[in-house]
Every structure is written in C-alpha cells, then in structure tokens.
Amino acid sequence: MSPLARAAMLVALAGACVAFLSCEKETHRAARREFQALMARGLPPAEQAQALEDFVTRFPEPKTNPYLARALTLLAEHHARSSEPDIAASWYERAVLADPDDPDLLNALGYFYARNAQNLDRAVSVLETAARLAQERGYPPRRQGFIKDSLGWAHRMRGDLPQAVALLEEAGRLAPDVPILREHLADAYRALGEGDKAVSIYLDLYLEGRATDARLKQSLEEIGRDGGPARARVIASRIDAGLRRLGERDRQEAEADxxxxxxxxxxxxxxxxxxxxxxxxxxxxxxxxxxxxxxxxxxxxxxxxxxxxxxxxxxxxxxxxxxxxxxxxxxxxxxxxxxxxxxxxxxxxxxxxxxxxxxxxxxxxxxxxxxxxxxxxxxxxxxxxxxxxxxxxxxxxxxxxxxxxxxxxxxxxxxxxxxxxxxxxxxxxxxxxxxxxxxxxxxxxxxxxxxxxxxxxxxxxxxxxxxxxxxxxxxxxxxxxxxxxxxxxxxxxxxx
CATH class of the missing domain: 3.40.50.1820 (Alpha/Beta hydrolase fold, catalytic domain)
Structure with a gap:
C-alpha cells in the first residue's frame, strides 16, 4: 500500500472513530434526557413501569445509558411491591449485570432474596461481595452496617444461626439504634434459643414505638407462652411496667412545658x-x-x-x-x-x-x-x-x-x-x-x-x-x- 493510500485509510478510520464516539455521546445524552423526563412525569406505578421497560429496551447498553441500572432497579422494586418476586428477581439480576461492582445494588439484590427466602446461596454470595466492596471503598460505618445486616439475615434464613447472630451483632455496632436491624438481631436470638436477649430487644422496640406494633407484641406473647405461665407473667409484667413508665414520661414532659x-x-x-x-x-x-x-x-x-x-x-x-x-x-x-x-x-x-x-x-x-x-x-x-x-x-x-x-x-x-x-x-x-x-x-x-x-x-x-x-x-x-x-x-x- 502506498504511503498516500495508507494516509487516506488512517484519515478514514479516524473519521469513523470520531463519528462513533460522537454517536455514543449523543446516545448518552438522549438516555439521560429521556430518563429525567420520564421520572418528572409522575406517572402511576403501572404506567411508569411500562415506560421504564420501553426505556431500557431503547437504551440497553450501560456504556451509553447512565441510568440503566437505576431504571432496572426501579422495575425490580415495582414488581416486588406488586408481589411478583420472580419477575422482581430477574430485574434485580439485570441491574447487577449492568453495574456489578455497586455495593448498594448488590445489597438490594441479596436482601431481596433473603427477605423472600429465595435463592439464599446466591444471596449470601452477592452480599459477601457487597460487604467487601463497601469496606474497600471506605463506606461510612452506618452504610456498612446495613449491608452486614442483610448478610446476617441471609445466613439467618439459610439456617446458619451462629454466623447470623455474629453478623447481626456487628451490624448493630456499625449502625446502632436502627429499629429494623435490632429486630433482625432479636429474631436471630430467638431462633438460636436465646429468648431473654430477644425479649429485651423486642420490649425496647415495642415501648419505643409506644406499644403500637402488633407484630412485636405477638413475638413477646409467643415467647411467653413457649416459656410457660411463669415466664408469660414476667413478660406481661415487664410490658405493664414499661407502659407505666411511658405514661409517666408523657406526664413529666407536659409539666416541663x-x-x-x-x-x-x-x-x-x-x-x-x-x-x-x-x-x-x-x-x-x-x-x-x-x-x-x-x-x-x-x-x-x-x-x-x-x-x-x-x-x-x-x-x-x-x-x-x-x-x-x-x-x-x-x-x-x-x-x-x-x-x-x-x-x-x-x-x-x-x-x-x-x-x-x-x-x-x-x-x-x-x-x-x-x-x-x-x-x-x-x-x-x-x-x-x-x-x-x-x-x-x-x-x-x-x-x-x-x-x-x-x-x-x-x-x-x-x-x-x-x-x-x-x-x-x-x-x-x-x-x-x-x-x-x-x-x-x-x-x-x-x-x-x-x-x-x-x-x-x-x-x-x-x-x-x-x-x-x-x-x-x-x-x-x-x-x-x-x-x-x-x-x-x-x-x-x-x-x-
């Protein structure tokens, strides 16, 4: 090939690359504009889900769609709320494929599986990866605590109770005073047979919620029944004492005002x-x-x-x-x-x-x-x-x-x-x-x-x-x- 022909070919290749990159940038901008416009419309849930499906079909590549993983996650959440766990799981998995190194996205997938007692080995695997990535990237302790909680809950659902308790205790240290994390730990204690520890947490949560959580009340009553009449009376007495303290605190606050x-x-x-x-x-x-x-x-x-x-x-x-x-x-x-x-x-x-x-x-x-x-x-x-x-x-x-x-x-x-x-x-x-x-x-x-x-x-x-x-x-x-x-x-x- 003559030098002139080679130069012409290089110029043509350079032009093609420029055109390709320009096309990529335009697709990137178009995807951004469309997603932002879609979310601004405030559509009803079913209509928004359909619009999101159309969006990910038109812009299926992570490289040219900066909102692909987000759109896929929104679809997963929609189907989870609609009690369609299998469909939700498929959208979560597609979201992870689009962004496999996002600890929060991995956490969402793993916790979804754990919460639904579904694909638990996969849940543990992705949550272990999420916990490692979060630590490597210096996530704040509280965010790491939520991921450790998800991992602990996955072990709890899989039946690995000692490991679950250890992880959930660590989650509580990283993210203290988060009610759902404390309840998960209480559930794990209860499953492990450590009823007294479970009762203490359940009771604190029940009173902090001003005795309005029927689920916590039921857990306390069940532990009482399982432990026999004497234990049931002790738990009932602790609940009554806590309610009296709550009323006294209300009275004192009013008087302080x-x-x-x-x-x-x-x-x-x-x-x-x-x-x-x-x-x-x-x-x-x-x-x-x-x-x-x-x-x-x-x-x-x-x-x-x-x-x-x-x-x-x-x-x-x-x-x-x-x-x-x-x-x-x-x-x-x-x-x-x-x-x-x-x-x-x-x-x-x-x-x-x-x-x-x-x-x-x-x-x-x-x-x-x-x-x-x-x-x-x-x-x-x-x-x-x-x-x-x-x-x-x-x-x-x-x-x-x-x-x-x-x-x-x-x-x-x-x-x-x-x-x-x-x-x-x-x-x-x-x-x-x-x-x-x-x-x-x-x-x-x-x-x-x-x-x-x-x-x-x-x-x-x-x-x-x-x-x-x-x-x-x-x-x-x-x-x-x-x-x-x-x-x-x-x-x-x-x-x-």
Missing amino acids: GATLVLLTAPDGFRLAGSLFTPGGASGRKGSAWARRDGPRANGGAVLLLHGLGSNRRAAAAQARAIAARGLVALALDLRGHGASLSETLSGSRQFAEHLAENLGGAESDARAALAFLSRQPRVDRGRLAVVGAGLGALIAARTLEAGPSPSPAALVILSPWSRASSYRPLLARLDPQAVLLVAGSEESASSTLESLAAALGPPKVLTVTVPGPGGGYDLLARDLSLEEQVASFLVGRLR
Missing part, C-alpha cells in the same frame, strides 16, 4: 393525648383559682392548638403558654398518628399520609372532640373558643367551622396553610374576616395561599402577617417573640 397531660377519646374511640395550659400555670389543680368555679374571673375563652403533618403538640407549647399567660385556657393536641396519639392501626405520621383522605376526616373529629373537651372545662364559655392551626393543622382548624356536634370556633389563626386556597375560602367565609389571622413565612409555598385567602376575605379587614425569611408554622412564632405575643393578643381580643 408548663401544662397538664390530658387524655381524650375521639368519637370513633381513638385515644388522643393533649397538653392543657391554664391561666394558673402547669396545674389545673383543683384548688387553683382558675379551676374553682367561684374563682375571681368570669367565664373566659379557650384555644385549641393543632400541629402540622409529622409534628406533635410540643411544637405549639410556647404559643400555648403565651396564650395561657393572657388568661385563656389552651389545649395543644396530638392529632391521631402523631406524638402520643398512636394506635396499632395508625402508628405514625407516615401511615397518616399514606391514607390521607381517610385520616383527614379522623383528624377533624379529633379537633371536634378537643373543642368539646374545652367547652366542658370549668369557667370556659363554649361560645368563646378559637383554633390555631399550623400546616395540616391549619386545614383541620378551618374544617371545624363546618356544622357539627361540637361548638364552632369564634376565631382562627392560620399558620402556613396547607393545601390550596380553595380548600379554605368557603370555610373561612363563615367567619367575620376580622376573626381570622393569617400568618406565613415569605419563603414558603404557603405564602401564595396566604395572599389568595387575604384577597378573598377582603383586606384590610383580615389581618395578615408575612414573616421574612425561611421557616413555617410554629417555628415562625418561636423565631419572633413579638409575633407570638401578637397572636396571643389577637385571640384575647376576639374572645374577651
């Missing part, structure tokens, strides 16, 4: 906890001037304070104290699924959010029960009630204006309103605009809802406060004591 712990029952039987703040201080004592019906003051007003989603009554404690200091009774309530208002069927705010429509109705009945409770307090005029609500509590506060068996509030304070303005307008229209105080932070999304409500209620009659800076709800009041006092003064003025 300057209140008295009160327990209420919603119309559907749900048990609720609240902190009652009175003008006489953290007492409500029968001998106090406030509690005596012949005390020096005429019947006064009372205020119910409601927290936001994921919060609890203690968020409102400072505002409740300020209200009580101005001569009004104040009740800060834990809505169901929050704080100390939990049950086996509704053990936390996450469950509350998962069944939001149903639980909103329940929370509304909680608020009505609290208003009825306040109306029955000595020297409280049932016609002089108000509600302060933050976030989710703001919507519940507005809903108490609807006709119902409990007395309706004469004034509302809406902090960082949750949901759209249209959810509030027809309700707030039932009140004199001057009986509504609207508050939001300037940097939260609720500020736009605030503006819409203020316009609908007819300024300047409605009082609106926008607090500069970040934050929302009761945090706004805690950050600005003058605003806390302004809220208290507004309520005193409306309820006098």
